[in-house]
Amino acid sequence: MELDGIHHITCITADAPGNVDFYARVLGLRLVKKTVNFDAPDVYHLYFGDERGAPGSILTFFEFPDAAPGRAGTGMIHRLIWRVGSDDALAFWSERLAAEGIHVEHDEIARAITFEDPEGLALEFAATDSGEDPLRAQAPDIPGEHSLLGFEGVRAYGPAADGGAEDRLLTAGMGFERTSPWVYVLQGRRRATYTYDDPPPERGFQGAGTVHHIAWCDRDDEHKGWRERVAAFGQHPTPVIDRQYFLSIYYRVPSGVLFELATPSPGFAIDEDPAHLGEALRLPPQHEHLREQLERTLTPLANPRAGVTRS
Secondary structure: OOOOOEEEEEEEEOOHHHHHHHHHHHOOOEEEEEEEEOOEEEEEEEEEEOOOOOOOOEEEEEEOOOOOEOEOOOOOEEEEEEEEOOHHHHHHHHHHHHHOOOOOEEEOOOOEEEEEOOOOOEEEEEEOOOOOOOOOOOOOOOOHHHOOOOEEEEEEEOOOOOOOHHHHHHHHHOOOEEOOOOEEEEOOOOOEEEEEEOOOOOOOEOOEOOEEEEEEEOOHHHHHHHHHHHHHOOOOOOOOEEOOOOEEEEEEOOOOOEEEEEOOOOOHHHOOOHHHOOOOEOOOHHHHHHHHHHHHHOOOOOOOOOOOOOO
């Protein structure tokens, strides 16, 4: 069995309209699904990604309108990293973000820029010279060669796994290669990095601008086998849960980060035309009876990429 990089990353927002404006307009991602939190259907679950909504490109947000700002601490992911195709792309993004009033820091040695979204979530773009990448967003006002590609990885606060239970889970259990005391690399069909950083002294807590969990992409016919595999490494995985667009298994690793394993199928086109992903509120069958109420109470959203012609 082998994992194929990141499937998606889920975060928390207190401002769905501002969230859509930033990730769809400023960063040029496509809003590929506008649905609700299946476990709390009175709030949005928004999905952004490439033009196909492919695993490896998906960033999702739960909207909790009254959520206070959170703070990343021990046992929490604190930075998301996307790939871009070149140093020229980094220069393009530096100018675009600065024009939006966003402070950007440059790391010429690492060939990366870092900044925060409007709610304080730390983001990084890393130049990879990866050539043609299928996980490419295609916003009309962003040159194709500068578009965001798929996720490169994440950084989490916590002590280096250092041969303990988490190290064994990541390497022997999940197939990561430990390339330094702090860095783990997953190859599969898509490369992904998982890096530890020394935690800050302040206690972390979830809220707006923090990461809820990370999902790794398995393969459809191996999903149930992964539940048995991680259990054999001391984890306590949930039963397989049907999320309509993929099947999921969740477990919390020893450092505290919530992991998910998610299947690539059936995908986001199961309930709407691929040319119109994210344009209408989609509800799972168990919540369809709430449609009238939800359409009345959910925050209205203006998608800056609605109506874009797609080939």
